[in-house]
Amino acid sequence: MFEDLRWLGIQWDEGPDCGGPHLPYAQSERRDIYLAAWRQLRDGGFIYPCACSRKELAQAASAPNDLDDEPVYPGKCRGRADARSFQEPAGVNWRFRTPDGEEIAFADLHLGAQRYVAGRDFGDFVVWRRDDVPAYQLAVVTDDHAMRITEVVRGEDLLKSTARQLLLYRALGVNAPEFYHCDLVRDDTGLRLAKRHDALSIRRMRENGLSAEEVRRQALSET
16 A cells, blocks of 8 residues: 555655654554543443344344445443443443434535434444454544544545544544545446455556556546
C-alpha cells in the first residue's frame, strides 16, 4: 500500500513507516491505549459482555440496512450486570449500550445533515471482540483522539459508523473530529470497488501499464 501510494505521488508527514509525534502507529502496538478506553467504558457502564454466538445472532437479529452490513443486535445479553468482574476483555464480545430512541445528528462536510436513531438504525455494537482484539469502532475513536485528528475523510458507506462513533466520543469524554464522507467509486455495473470483490486496484492499474499521471487524470475525471 505504501509503495502504491508513493508511486501515485502521495506523501504523508507521519505514519507506521516514517514515525511522528504520536507513536506507535500500528494498531497491534497500541493495546495499552485501547485497554484504557475499554476500562473507562466498562467502569462507566457504557458496555457489557455478550456471549451470543454467530448462529444465535444470525437467527435473532434483523437484516442489515442500506450500505451498513451490521444487523441490529436483539439485546439478549443487555441485562448482564457482571461487567466490572472482568479484569480483561478476552473471551466475550463487548457491546456498547446504545441509548434507544436518541437521534444522533451531525453535519457531514460533503453530504450535509445526517440523522440516525439509536436502536432503530443501529443497535448495540461490538467494541471489543471475543478473540481479544479491539473492534474497528473503538480503535478509530481512540486513535483519532490520541493522534489529535481534526478531520476524518472516508467513504460514504461509513456514515452510520460515524453515528456510533459519536456515541463513543461522548462516553469517553473527548471531542469528535469533523467528518467528510466521499462518494463511493463504483465499477461499470454500479458495484462499489472493494477488496472483497477483487475490485480494480492501483496495483492492478500499474500492472496494466498505466502511468501515475493517467491514474490521477482518470480519477479526477470521475469526480
